[in-house]
Amino acid sequence: MSGASEPVGRRASLLATVGTHALLVLASIAALYPVLWVLKIALQPGQSFDNDPSPFPSSVSLEHFVEVTSTTTASGGWLFGRQLFNSLAVSGLTTAVGLLLATSAAYAFSRFRFAGREAGLTAFLLTQIFPGIVMLIPLYILLDLMGLLNALAGLVLVYSTTSVPFATWMLKGYFDTIPKELEEAARIDGASSFYIFSRIVLPLARPALAVTALFSFMTAWNEFILAATLMNDASSFTLPVALQRYVGEYQTDWGSFAAGAVIVSVPVMALFYALQRHLVGGLTAGAVKG
Amino acid sequence: MADTGSASVQLDGVHKRYGDVHVVKGIDLDIAPGEFVVLVGPSGCGKSTTLRMIAGLEDISEGELRIGGRRVNETPPKDRDIGMVFQSYALYPHMTVADNIGFALKLRRTPPADIEARVREVAAILGLGDLLQRRPGQLSGGQRQRVAMGRAIARRPSVFLFDEPLSNLDAALRVQMRAELAALHRDLGTTMVYVTHDQVEAMTLATRIAVLHQGVLQQVGPPMTLFQRPANRFVAGFIGSPSMNFVDGVLASDGTGPAFSGPSGLVVSMTHVDAGAMPAGAKLTLGVRPHDLVVGDAGPLRGVVRTVERMGWEAFVHVDVAGTTLVARVEGPLAARVDLGDSLALAVPDGVASLFGADGVALGRRRS
């Protein structure tokens, strides 16, 4: 447990270094193993799997990837492409709408002192303890009344809304660390409220915005229970719903499922990789140097 | 640079309340164009709040604020024609030095060429020429300080506001920046309102000092007036370093006029003070600055040296006189020689001490 407490400017003992690396390698293997295993099933021909614990495929073929990506609609359209587009569009718009709503609310919660502030914050926090599954049927009825059933716009609305409370709290935490003097200086310099928000606060909150965007994107990209219930048409499905097809009640096409899982996971992994620098600071509201 | 305008700032019975908390309790202050007024006081005295009300960053709960003779209570900060330097500098970390300095001009839709010229001019004044393309994070504390001033200067406001601008700097830089600030004021001639808790800054920079305590203005005047004739015990104790010595006693008379009678048979003639109708025996406090105390082998007060602070040529000795500690300044050979446990005699010369009534207010001086 002495990890963080090694003082600067002194070299750790060889034993400690070796021990640290040994533990980290072990942990990395544990983190990586299931992922490699999915990759193996995706690359290996056949729809079942065996209990060979090796995480490397015995033979490699792209047949599952071809199968999963070459689904077609009844009219011969490229169904997978359509569903990929749906997922991208829904997730992208969810991120945009969710972030827009959350940043403005988070800014007000962070910067203004007004009646109802505590109540509003508590209400947002409360949503995190709502058991989501019971809201399925009321949501269905609600979207139906709004005429947004089987519409990607309906999904965007629901996803962005459910991601707003957490995003608001996270962004508020980060905004709180941005010195108020910066905004005061800008006010004296002649900037309007909106200008300060968009040109001073937002650029400084970029790490938090990136991380919040990532979370919103993930909410939408990974969700399937709502999407499966609200969408009535294969060409309006998102990828997770399409993927669900391979996991049947009585039989699972493991090869296709794994290939689909790889396809669905890769964009999120890429985003994580791209944003991992911000992840650490953005999540825990690092201080702004100035 | 001579074209910079300079405005007066007037506060008329200005109050600030946060809910039930009364922070600033009716300040009246007239600042003439071109003055350098320092608001000084301990932390929490309301000086920063007052400055922020002048800047427009806080609403004024009651009273009136005029800049250049115009009421500006409801005017947004940007229209008050002010520039402000913050304690933390508040530089925009995502902009270059040049962008920071030119930001206000950009917001005023100044043509880019003009902005550039203006930024160069300001940078030249402040010696920032080489740093224009850097970001604030790449600068040293002193450099950031200069950029913050540059940003305030660039717009040529008619009033500068400073909120403890030097408190984040080390001692040597602080002395240097103090000199530069004084020079800047001389060159620009702009009205400056400066907040600090450091009375040395106040003494060295101000044309007038305003001392605040618990939201109330204690005294306003040129530094030496405050130093020599503090209006009350608070100002007396706050201005001057080391602090003034206070000795409790009563009003007496020594035939020629009022006198102060303290412990250990200390009697000080106070003929320069107007005791008015105060009865003999009224409780008083004698205030005498360390450098006014005469240290020698003989004197009415005798005590033991408890602490010695040697500054080189001079030294401050803390002398325990019958339970009361008095600080005195000694210089020359004595400063080198004095040591713990030495017995010293102290005397209070006539005409230098101040007297404060039981309410802390200084007794007036007799006109001679």
Added chain:
Amino acid sequence: MTRTARAGLAALLAWGPAAHAGQTVVLWHAYRGAEETALTQVVDAYEAAHPDVTVETLGVPYEALASKLTTAIPRDNGPDVFVFAHERVGGWTHAGLLRPVADWATAPSADTFLPASLPPLTVDGALMGLPLASKSVILFRNTDLVPEAPATVDALVASAEAHTGPGRFGLAYEAESFYFHAPWYFGLGGTLAAEPPLVDFTSAPFVDSLAFVDGLQEAHVMPDEATGALVAQLFNEGRAAFVVSGPWFLGEIGDVPYALSPLPAFPSGPARPFMTEEAVFVSATAAHPDAGAALASWLAGPEAAVVRATVGRQVVASAAAWDDPALASDPVLSAFRDQLPDTVPMDNRPQMRDVWEPAQLALKKVLRGDASAAEAGAAAARRLSAITAPTPAPANPTPYLGLLATAVLGGLAVLWRWVAGVRAQGALGDTLRAWTWIAPAMAAVLVLVFVPFATGIGISLFAHDEGTWTFVGLANFRAIVTGQYFPLLHPLGFVYTLLVTVLWTAANVVLHLALGLFLALLLNRKGLALRPVYRVLLILPWAVPNYITALIWKGLFHKQFGAINGLLEALGLQGVSWFSSFPTAFAANLCTNVWLGFPFMMVVCLGALQAIPSELYEAAEVDGAGAWDRFRHVTLPLLQPALVPAVLLGTVWTFNQFNIVYLVSGGEPDGATEILISEAYRWAFTRQERFGYAAAYAVLIFVVLLGWSAVSTRLARRAEEAAR
């Protein structure tokens, strides 16, 4: 590429709900593979013959299709026509989702369809759909191993025992499922009762059938915990002599010589499997009922049936289709058809669905060796009576309405006073300005989060039964907290489930935190080489969508195919049957959730650690603090402000971590690892759609979490103040 672009453009233009213009008939089904191909061909042929009609088909997984139909049809969002098995016909008829055949087709004469196919589709004397194909299980055998079909069960068992050895099994089928078990039950004299409960689990035939499979298990004739995939694999590798399965198994057989034969007979009679009739239905709310009816009639007709039989390998119901020589001479399809008279159609009433869960419970108990046949039967009977408990009596809504009105009025009064207070302070302008920034987010959250949740609370006061809602007041809550259906400490009782949920939450959060903090400390060591590499690898689990994680781990923990048992066996250890005992099943869930959850805590800890100035460690070291002291007195207290919210949030998320429990252990064994949220889901969606009861569960979850957050935030605040 241009096609994608066009698809994208079309998607943008069709941003609103898809409109069914003109003569577009919408058809929903659950077919896959060859059956889907056949359906597509048939539909294409229909479209070719009717150029004015477009058929829009949607294939949805079977279970998902059922719930989609139940929610969509009553709200006019359903299809015109759909294909489904007959098992739900009774419930759907009473809920008014179906159009009786008499309304849209001429009554079929006695010889239009195979005789077995119409009764299952008949409700109260009315035919509700046209039959397409029958499904039942049959006996497959590897003809290399067993050239002749056994005629009796005794012969089957004898032959199976002869082909049993290390890694080889005489008989493979999904023995834990009542669907596959049913032949033995009906063969031993079991029946479906005319009145619920449909199966008497304590009756001699059921207990005998349990004893029968117990004997097979004892003789190691059958593989443990067989799944469809395992059965197929064993058969294809020549390691299973007999298989009991249905027509879908045909598509999974590799190059193994095989033959089909009717299930053998007990002395009391033939082993009779369940039969399901797949049929085409016209929705009660069809937008194009006439066009839909025409399509439905065509799908059920002989011409389409031939295609469905030859291409889709279906045992079609159309009698005329069997005149086609291709069908008549098909040994496989004929075998299925010939067995039809010896099948038992599933009951089409909703009570049929109550049977599966208790029956499976009994089967698992016996196959695991946890209970004798009689004990297992009794346990199943108890479970059945619990999940079929009658809906509570209707309650008088007046007092509740009064309460609601008072609450609303009280709320309005409080709001009014609050607004007045704000106005009195003169802060109305500032408040309004701030709220304009928040309003869009707040409005969205109110409408799409709070309103559905409030509706959910409302639903908890109702009982739902086949589409009708009855106001029952607090009866659902009373039933849960008094253990009306299950004793409170029974694995499905509220208190037991709550305790499991608390244990689950605590274990997860502690492990997340311990592991996350430990790894963060390692990663935060000064001058650590390869830090970015480690960090990326360790964050990886976070990036995998959690339902995928759940299914991966379920696979990893699989008894026969799982890599974890593979690893244990490679180490010379015995493989573990992970989901057959509480500790191992709980550990499997825990392992999965810890794997996916520790990176979040690690990242939070890393961020907080980096914010601790190193001078503090230097100061502590100078003060003589050892490594542990520094951790204890510097690191931990300074991490606390960042960790408290993360832990709070993590607790709430874990408490409601539905996906993992539902997908990994699925509550096994016998619902023992179920947590509150997954239990609520079961009541709502896998039992008799008791939405009210499920909503009451959800409200209780909310109350528990609310209480917990209130207490814990107070404790955290007090600790923070004490630390100051």
